[in-house]
Amino acid sequence: MTAVEPRPQTAEVRASKRTEILENRPVNLDGFVEEWPEKGLVAMESDFDPQPSIRVEGGRIVELDGRTREQFDFMDTFIADHAIDVDTCEQAMAIESVEIARMLVDPRTSRADVVALGRGLTPAKILDVVKLMNVVEIMMGMQKVRSRRTPANQAHSTSAKDNPIQVAADAAEAAVRGFAELETTLGVLRYAPLVAIGLQVGGQVGRGGVLTQCALEEATELDLGMRGITAYAETISIYGTESVFVDGDDTPWSKAFLASAYASRGIKMRFTSGTGSEVQMGNAEGRSMLFLEIRCILMAKGAGVQGLQNGSISCIGVPGAVPGGIRAVAAENLVASWMDLECASGNDQSFSHSAMRRTSRLVPQLFSGTDFVCSGYSGVPNKDNMFAGSNLDTEDYDDWNTIQRDMQVDGGLRHVREDVILQVRNKAARALQAVFAELDLPAITDEEVEAATYADSSDDYPDRDVLADLEGARSVMERGVTGLDLVKVLERSGFGDVAENYLQVLRQRVSGDLLQTAAIFTGDFVPLAAVNDANDYAGPGTGYRLSGERWEELKKLRHVTSAENPEEEVV
Amino acid sequence: MTVDLTPADYPLSINRPELLRTPTGKALADITMAAVVSGEVTAEDLRVTPETLVLQGRIAESAGRRQLGENCRRAAEMTAIPDAEVLAMYNALRPNASSAAQLEEIATRLEGTYSATTCAALVREAAEVYAARNLLADDSGEF
Numbered sequence: 001m002t003a004v005e006p007r008p009q010t011a012e013v014r015a016s017k018r019t020e021i022l023e024n025r026p027v028n029l030d031g032f033v034e035e036w037p038e039k040g041l042v043a044m045e046s047d048f049d050p051q052p053s054i055r056v057e058g059g060r061i062v063e064l065d066g067r068t069r070e071q072f073d074f075m076d077t078f079i080a081d082h083a084i085d086v087d088t089c090e091q092a093m094a095i096e097s098v099e100i101a102r103m104l105v106d107p108r109t110s111r112a113d114v115v116a117l118g119r120g121l122t123p124a125k126i127l128d129v130v131k132l133m134n135v136v137e138i139m140m141g142m143q144k145v146r147s148r149r150t151p152a153n154q155a156h157s158t159s160a161k162d163n164p165i166q167v168a169a170d171a172a173e174a175a176v177r178g179f180a181e182l183e184t185t186l187g188v189l190r191y192a193p194l195v196a197i198g199l200q201v202g203g204q205v206g207r208g209g210v211l212t213q214c215a216l217e218e219a220t221e222l223d224l225g226m227r228g229i230t231a232y233a234e235t236i237s238i239y240g241t242e243s244v245f246v247d248g249d250d251t252p253w254s255k256a257f258l259a260s261a262y263a264s265r266g267i268k269m270r271f272t273s274g275t276g277s278e279v280q281m282g283n284a285e286g287r288s289m290l291f292l293e294i295r296c297i298l299m300a301k302g303a304g305v306q307g308l309q310n311g312s313i314s315c316i317g318v319p320g321a322v323p324g325g326i327r328a329v330a331a332e333n334l335v336a337s338w339m340d341l342e343c344a345s346g347n348d349q350s351f352s353h354s355a356m357r358r359t360s361r362l363v364p365q366l367f368s369g370t371d372f373v374c375s376g377y378s379g380v381p382n383k384d385n386m387f388a389g390s391n392l393d394t395e396d397y398d399d400w401n402t403i404q405r406d407m408q409v410d411g412g413l414r415h416v417r418e419d420v421i422l423q424v425r426n427k428a429a430r431a432l433q434a435v436f437a438e439l440d441l442p443a444i445t446d447e448e449v450e451a452a453t454y455a456d457s458s459d460d461y462p463d464r465d466v467l468a469d470l471e472g473a474r475s476v477m478e479r480g481v482t483g484l485d486l487v488k489v490l491e492r493s494g495f496g497d498v499a500e501n502y503l504q505v506l507r508q509r510v511s512g513d514l515l516q517t518a519a520i521f522t523g524d525f526v527p528l529a530a531v532n533d534a535n536d537y538a539g540p541g542t543g544y545r546l547s548g549e550r551w552e553e554l555k556k557l558r559h560v561t562s563a564e565n566p567e568e569e570v571v
Numbered sequence: 572m573t574v575d576l577t578p579a580d581y582p583l584s585i586n587r588p589e590l591l592r593t594p595t596g597k598a599l600a601d602i603t604m605a606a607v608v609s610g611e612v613t614a615e616d617l618r619v620t621p622e623t624l625v626l627q628g629r630i631a632e633s634a635g636r637r638q639l640g641e642n643c644r645r646a647a648e649m650t651a652i653p654d655a656e657v658l659a660m661y662n663a664l665r666p667n668a669s670s671a672a673q674l675e676e677i678a679t680r681l682e683g684t685y686s687a688t689t690c691a692a693l694v695r696e697a698a699e700v701y702a703a704r705n706l707l708a709d710d711s712g713e714f
Binding site: 073074077078081082083085112115116222223226228245246249250251253257259260261262263264266301302303304305306340482483487488491496499500503507508509510511512515516517526527530531532534 | 581593612616642652706
């Protein structure tokens with residue numbers, strides 16, 4: 001958080017009443033700092049960033065952005081040897097940056113052409129290109145280069161008390177509202193197995209085709225994935241300087257190995273990075289935030305991972321505090337998409353007290369459309385969000401739906417009637433109650449099921465016996481409970497449709513279909529990726545257009561007056 | 572059997588299910604709830620085979636995604652490695668975690684035991700870079 005108390009008014013200086021009002025506006029609780037380019041505290045325009053350069057000798061890149069191979073750090077080496085296309089780079093680098101920037105914006109240049117050109121560019125050249133683009137041009141570019149045609153969204157479902165019943169009920173509600181992916185994490189890490197089971201069971205109650213993940217340290221996260229308790233992984237962090245990468249106890253090679261490990265088990269995975277992480281971790285090596293983020297994006301591409309979560313993520317307070325910082329965040333999403341990666345575009349961690357700033361930060365991704373507009377949107381009240389708060393939460397559902405309707409944009413959500421929401425919340429809690437009973441885990445009472453049906457936050461649930469739950473969580477891991485075990489339990493406890501949805505999620509591992517770029521499931525379990533649903537935007541009248549059945553769905557809100565009878569509301 | 576695949580073959584689960592098998596040789600259509608309940612389908616069936624990963628890698632390459640294709644090929648090699656050993660190898664690749672000799676041992680094992688030549692190449696490449704960037708653990712016995 002970036003909150004500081006407003007500056008105290010000294011008695012001698014009299015402020016106007018207007019100033020007093022402005023002083024008390026939420027935006028003045030936000031933190032803002034001057035740029036300090038020498039330390040990397042600068043968004044994207046720094047004299048300390050290198051000039052673009054490339055030199056190829058004997059089929060190998062021997063110079064990259066002003067450094068020769070002997071001077072390369074491990075990021076340079078990895079990017080030169082894995083990310084950049086040696087055959088095309090000299091030709092691509094010879095094109096004027098302004099020409100490339102115009103190609104990104106101009107709908108008459110195809111996505112395929114601009115993506116192909118991007119394969120030959122260095123980090124400094126990519127920065128040089130996006131520096132020329134204002135925020136509207138960045139949005140124009142994003143509309144064209146995002147990889148999947150149909151935008152989607154991701155929710156967080158967490159609990160301040162790590163209550164698995166709350167996580168299940170909120171996951172079910174998030175799923176029925178339209179989220180394609182659900183992510184959870186923990187306060188107490190040992191609770192992970194129970195909360196991950198709650199998320200998975202709840203998600204499959206809400207609708208078919210929802211994918212779930214549990215953010216943990218790398219080894220446990222992979223373990224839960226291998227067991228089939230989670231469906232994908234995202235919190236595989238990478239960094240833009242060698243020193244910070246090493247501080248994170250990884251290298252591009254260890255992360256590339258991990259990427260293959262996930263794929264070898266048929267599990268979808270994306271890396272995570274973001275502007276501001278290096279300066280926040282104290283070693284930006286004097287480079288701008290966006291330059292370092294572009295290195296991360298190229299490292300991810302070189303590793304062959306299908307996608308990246310970026311958009312500053314948990315460091316949003318850093319770019320949010322400097323001039324042009326939120327423009328740089330929009331630019332980093334653009335570059336990830338341009339480099340042909342799935343982009344889960346942030347709009348997650350809270351960074352501002354101002355509702356206007358929070359909305360404006362969201363506009364570039366929501367209006368252009370991205371593979372996941374939020375990564376994620378808090379499907380619980382902010383105080384229950386264990387990712388340190390969120391830019392958007394459950395209180396914003398109706399605002400989000402209204403903005404979709406106002407602007408005719410698809411942000412992946414829809415308004416759902418109260419009776420449907422109560423029904424899925426109740427069913428999720430009952431399904432989890434049955435799973436806990438069958439697995440001999442601490443019982444979920446009918447009182448807890450009732451609470452889950454009508455609750456808002458963790459305060460609305462009876463307290464659990466935490467020690468008993470942690471013992472249960474341990475036994476889940478020790479007994480080697482798998483996703484398939486959960487399917488069987490659901491099937492025999494009368495939740496056959498939930499079991500069937502879950503089995504479909506596990507079954508896709510055999511096909512490997514979710515390993516392709518930006519893959520999600522439709523509600524009918526049809527994989528939708530940047531292969532069979534490749535973005536074909538080519539100007540007005542093309543690409544994803546909100547129309548037909550989906551547009552009719554988005555016209556519905558909580559209160560819409562009937563045209564025929566102004567006394568009535570449309571249901 | 573070499574199959575030429577293009578983006579039109581995707582998703583394989585719908586357009587080319589005849590190409591897919593579970594590690595125990597079952598077809599995708601055999602993974603039914605009845606088979607799960609009867610115990611015919613086990614957790615072992617719900618894994619991807621190296622053959623399928625190679626097919627997905629070809630689709631990725633046909634869509635212009637060379638590196639994703641390479642990742643699928645490394646993954647295909649890794650299907651043979653048990654979960655615990657995959658994790659141990661990952662941990663060994665962390666900075667300052669292994670000596671040059673230890674990394675070479677892993678590369679040799681990848682090649683010899685698992686025929687994982689592209690994975691071995693990645694480990695050897697890491698060893699070379701770690702040596703240059705001072706990210707190797709000291710060999711026990713030295714100093």
